[in-house]
Amino acid sequence: MEAVGKVSEALEYIHRVRGCFYELHQLTGQADFYFEDAAEMLREAGHTELADLLRTDVVGRNLLPGRWTFQIVEEFDDTYYFPVLEAERRIRGELMAGRRHVYESELKEQRRTRGRKAHESRPSDL
Numbered sequence: 001m002e003a004v005g006k007v008s009e010a011l012e013y014i015h016r017v018r019g020c021f022y023e024l025h026q027l028t029g030q031a032d033f034y035f036e037d038a039a040e041m042l043r044e045a046g047h048t049e050l051a052d053l054l055r056t057d058v059v060g061r062n063l064l065p066g067r068w069t070f071q072i073v074e075e076f077d078d079t080y081y082f083p084v085l086e087a088e089r090r091i092r093g094e095l096m097a098g099r100r101h102v103y104e105s106e107l108k109e110q111r112r113t114r115g116r117k118a119h120e121s122r123p124s125d126l
Contacts, residue, residue: 025069
């Protein structure tokens with residue numbers, strides 16, 4: 001059970017990593033649109049050379065060689081994230097009958113005060 005718990009905990013970190021990749025994707029994409037807006041503003045203000053610098057050297061630029069951020073996210077998913085998910089599901093399926101958060105469930109039972117409001121083991125509608 002402890003080993004399965006470690007795998008589940010590691011997976012939680014990988015979910016966070018994936019979120020960071022999406023944050024990178026969204027922040028970089030938004031910045032790209034701001035650079036484009038700035039280029040247009042510079043052009044309208046008569047700074048054509050600086051506008052061209054942004055428009056040709058910055059807007060639409062790859063973050064890594066040959067890759068925009070969406071491609072990085074997709075490669076992460078295919079190369080790492082989905083295989084990790086599958087490994088965790090298989091381990092949990094074979095050793096815990098597919099149950100998730102077994103360690104946490106047992107911990108909850110140890111730490112809750114039975115019969116006390118807001119210490120119920122399950123929601124009342126289950």
